[in-house]
Amino acid sequence: MFEQTTGRGRRREYCTVECRRHAQREREGRLSQQPSHSPLGRPLAEDLQALAAGLLTAEYGGLGLEKLLRLARELAKEVECYTAAAVHDARAAGSGWEKVARAAQVSVPTARLRWNEKQVVRMMHRRAARQPLIGVAAAEGQNSGDPEQPAVRASQRLASALSHLHRASGLTIREVAERTGLSASYVSRILSGERMPSWSVTASLARVFDGEADHLSALWASTHEVTHPTRHPFPRQLARLQDALRGQYLAAARPDPSHLCRIRPGVLTPEIVEDLLSGEEVPDWDTTGAFVSALGGWPADIRPLWEETHYAFLMWLQSAPGGTRTETGAGNDEDDNPPTGCSPPR
Template identity: 50%
Template sequence: MAGSIPRYDICRYCKKRFAQTSGPGRKKEYCTKDCRRLAQRERDGRLGQQARAALPLGRRIAEDLQALSAALLEAEYDGRPLEELLRCAADVGREVEYYAAAAVQDARNGGASWDHVADAARISATTARTRWPESRVKERLKRRAAERAAVRQPPVPAVEGPQAPQGTALSQSAERASVKLASALSYLHRASDLTISRVAELTSLSPSYISRILSGERTPTWLVLCALVQLFGGNPEELKTLFESAHGLVAPTRHAVPDAVARLQAALRGLHLAAGRPQVWVVRKAAHGALGTQEISEILDGDMVPGWEQTSALVTALGGWPADVRPLWEAVHYTFLLCVDPEEGPRWPPAADPEST
């Protein structure tokens, strides 16, 4: 019997023509083992660079540094005891060390040489290698994650129509949310053209109590908030996330996809409302070109779930703190990874190409 005619394919790495082996099993994609190994190395490097570029290590720590520095400044303004001032300063100092290690790792991931790192840090290359080797940086960041997990407030069950425990000490994040909530209510009140006395008549609340709510001296209960927002012609759901944060209510860390997306979108719309609903071009200018007008419109309209770079830029442009919103974004990111069919919901960030994994 005459020999069968050989089949030929093109090597996926070197693009050369090679004879395909006959018989059962998966057909070859590369002409040699060397080509297969080189292709794998290239693919691993490309995917690693994409992952590192998507989530810079230093960026997240810098956002948390912003909150810690604000806590130190507020403690100084309040004239708190020296013990508390030094504790706040130690928190900032420790986070600065973590940031330095993460920033060096980001630079190294981007291709910076040890000589470049040494010049930037004004130390010798040998000292830089000794101080920030990748293995040590990873251990430091693991330790930081463990420290933050230890102090993180445990989740509380969500309740229908949340009521805040009055008189509890608010965290820095809660205080910032309380200020934003008051700003949003004040904007809605001004837009409604209702006088405080008229609002008092329609809600059976005292004028002085309404004034304290609008000035931020008092944070209302959920029922009072709903009554005021509806009277002012607004949507209470847009302020629900700010309300929960202002009262120190911690939501469960995992939500169904629609719930996680809705919470993030409500938080962003609440910040937009607190900023006085500025025009899209104003927000774009405040974002220093990091966001386009179409992106901003789609995010605020709920037609797009933004990536972290977009979320951080938008929150900052609206006068918010990225560190306060990050847990909401991470909840969306987690549920997105578990989403079977993202086409059913809003437009999502692009998923990784299955062929490249």
């Protein structure tokens, strides 16, 4: 806004129409209705995240259509409420209806009708009345998973995997401490999940337990939020995915394949489970997600690694049509050759 000069009653000049309307709202006390540090939309976005996570877990958990659609309806209602809250926050920050309409891709009269102050208040009141249902819906969807953050989930599963290896080894805590050079109390805290070990300690414990340290690498990396470089050659990328799946299997205490098949009938069979653990095939995502879900893990935590493997496989196919490398000398590198029996993910 251009600054007014002198003279009582002198007409104010503004740089734009939006600037003039902003000044008018300021004079009428219609700005800053919502404190900037506490937007109305943020808590709704958090509830949306919980509902979406619950729906994803319910999908992989094989819940019935009725429950899936109920979760979807609650999610749709939350999206509608969040949209109204986001518009409310933008209006409180000074955005005009023209800007809101452009962002929402609707006309200005439609924006005013849908998200005026009275309508937003009415929607928030209706949402508050059904707030308990939102929490129930999110909890219902997440009942087969852990709602904590990925790093927390990974730390718990890493401790579970190490504990299973320890029990299978038959060693006492004191014997483990003597062989690793760690204190007995520290070993106990690691196995209970109270302490997050370094990779060298994790690998040392795996060796003492006669386990494979590589099978714990994905869990350890997620626990410490370590990101690995992407775009590995296909066999190496596939090995990373296989190690991650074996780590999930260890964390679930190596259940019998028939037990997993009963959890996800029609998707998992004993043969498929064996193939997943042996690495004889590149698994499709439906199978991978069902396997991780049956083990009590979160498929969303494995999805990025699966996508990297899928991408690496497609790149390998482009450079090796029919399973035969065509580049001169490419066959001399073991990374150029896929494991026997690999089939493309679907």
